[in-house]
Amino acid sequence: MDIRTITVAGAGQMGSGIAQTAAESGFDVMLYDLDRQAAGRGIARIGKAISRSVDKGRLTEERKADILNKITLSSDLEDARGADLVIEAAPERMDIKKSLFRALDGICRQDAILATNTSSLSITEIASVTGRPERVIGMHFMNPVPVMPLVEIIRGMATSDEVFGSIRSLAQTLGKTPVEVRDFPGFVSNRVLMPMINEAVFAVYEGVAAPEAVDQVMKLGMNHPMGPLELADFIGIDTCLAIMETLYEGFGDSKYRPCPLLRKYAAAGWLGRKSGRGFYIYE
Incomplete structure (x- = not known):
């Protein structure tokens, strides 16, 4: 066509x-x-x-x-x-x-x-x-x-x-x-990316490290251009949560369970760059 x-x-x-x-x-x-x-x-x-x-x-x-x-x-x-x-x-x-x-x-x-x-x-x-x-x-x-x-x-x-x-x-x-x-939840990109972001949120939630430290590890140690929490703020916390919910519901596997802190941020309206606040504060 x-x-x-x-x-x-x-x-x-x-x-x-x-x-x-x-x-x-x-x-x-x-x-x-x-x-x-x-x-x-x-x-x-x-x-x-x-x-x-x-x-x-x-x-x-x-x-x-x-x-x-x-x-x-x-x-x-x-x-x-x-x-x-x-x-x-x-x-x-x-x-x-x-x-x-x-x-x-x-x-x-x-x-x-x-x-x-x-x-x-x-x-x-x-x-x-x-x-x-x-x-x-x-x-x-x-x-x-x-x-x-x-x-x-x-x-x-x-x-x-x-x-x-x-x-x-x-x-x-x-x-x-x-x-x-193929037509599976999250396709390839988000099936791989979102669990990484979710795990980074768990690291903050469990007190393993501050958001800045988590992002530094991934940028300096893994050569990522943007840390996973910076990326979550860029994508939108609500969007990240929605995708994790789709993965969790679609596969029924606990490895896709959204981090409670991700839910809290979404409920608070801390959605990242678009709302002015997420894991970081934006002017």
Whole structure:
């Protein structure tokens, strides 16, 4: 399928990053969010990111304008009617994603592809609420999207070879490296990453070391560019907890039990960078 127009559903950090990457690659993009103000914040985030590239001499002002002109905003999901591809980037909750896919299935053309950027949830279950499960697929970008080269591509039980091929080609057009993984909780990236973050939180919870010390050990001893607790703050404590819950529920294995301290931080609203406080304090 020749993909020309893309709707990104969800204008948060991931959605705006996907929209920016698609626009930079020449696609016409509609950035949708139910909250019009959230959509405005998304385009502002994109403008700020592109402006940094201009300041560093990587882009011209003309190129910046061209990219931004490729993006339109909407708070009406009906505007997705003409999209060749919809990439959903809503919060990591199955009820939200099912509701959105059910609505998109009734709005979009029958040949449109519906992709989800879920970081841990079942593609097959999301696809089950649509009348086109063969045209539903997982397209899991890494954060920050414009920088990170990986895209995990996940087939649901019914995803067609044609749709898989189209999405793999699209990922390459976006300058990404597509890697096919199977539809299991957390896929590969978060099945490996999140237990490490969770164990780092346990180290703090049990008094083994302070957050700064845990992160130093992993950066200086393991050559990680960012410590696991810094990374948790960057991803969002609530997102980390949601993924750990998915792993715990999906596998029924105690090794995926979320640390009680992770739950406490989420309950307190200490969600990391986006809230101004997590394992570290941000201005």
